[in-house]
Amino acid sequence: MGQSEPALRAGGDTDIAVIGALVADPGRCRILLALDDGRALPATRLAAEAGVSPATASSHLGKLTEGGLLAVEARGRHRYYRLAGPAVARLIEALQQLAPTAPVRSLRQHTRAQALREARTCYDHLAGRLGVELMASMIERGHLTGGDGTFDLARARRDQPVGYGHDVDYTLTASGAELLADLDLHLPARRRPIRYCVDWSEQRHHLAGALGRGLLDRFTQADWIRRTDATRAIRITDLGRQGLHDLLGIDLTSP
Template identity: 60%
Template structure:
């Protein structure tokens, strides 16, 4: 028998510790509000969660201590954001496994419709717009390796609970030229250039990875998309509608 001093100091992962944090609806609302990659103050997050500011501060402290959030100080103000893409990936996986909440008001219905139309999935486009952009890149041969469809019978590992790794998409030379022509600045190192998610509303693939982020950055900086004041929904501007029609053959 091994001496107690020789035993490891830690055991298996304590999933329950994280699960208990996510069991609270208000904390989940806070995390989803931050799933667009932005940093938001506690007052906004309190409104998103429908709780008082002291209650929100307590939730934020617990989420920060657990490593799910990080806090940034700007003068006297404190802003919170997701601790990194690994937390966003956790949230997206949970979203795919979770049943939809019933819509009980016109406001909730309008918000749900906007999320389904066009939203951010941490740092890339999702919803009908994200799926349409990826579909356009596949149609024009900018991406190859798959068809953008989620098919559980064909792709055993391409599941709704899995951020996509199994369909091997590649960027072609023509695709690189196309993106450069749009002013999209492709990353040169670090994260994978191409990843995909199975979009939870559209049941198809949308583009993540370095290209996904670069596309979203370009759409926002060029004024083709505009973020809403709160939440993950984005709106397509008149200039964006023209670019989508002319460059992506998307009638928005």
């Protein structure tokens, strides 16, 4: 006896080739990377980021939105695009970890690459050397427990998707709670407090979840860090370098 019509409509296995086709175009990848800091940007800005014409950008944005990787919102007569959610950001981070590095052909590209590796946003939290050092210091000082911040690539290939970790259950300790109280930082109850990503440039864990978002917001409010308009890179201010050193012993001046 053949299958019933409802059973046939239920569908089979997931079709990852659809997502693969979406990220196979360099222009669409540049759009996704431009939005990886969690902001919503207009089509004109994304066309410039991707280095394509407005018409080509419109086509890319339509495909990415239809494919579920982007969400769009209207603001007056303009349409703003953002990543559809944290899962898309995790996909981008995982792809960056697996992908080869792009060749650097100019001083400008070198400067930009170095800035991204020192400090950047990964959706709604800090990444790069700053993000990794932040998590490592919190572990070393006993504010976080459950793992040591290292990434085991061999284990990851066996047990879990590369780029976003589930095997280490980090928890906030009593001293960690005191640190948050000193920072006047309150974590929302509706969101998992501590998650982590595997940082593609440092190959170690950086802090995500509600705590990662909260620290990004708090450091921004304190003018310790500043977002840049052109890239996902984060600029650490002189006040921030001193504050990070005093708070967690983080020193990014040395290699």
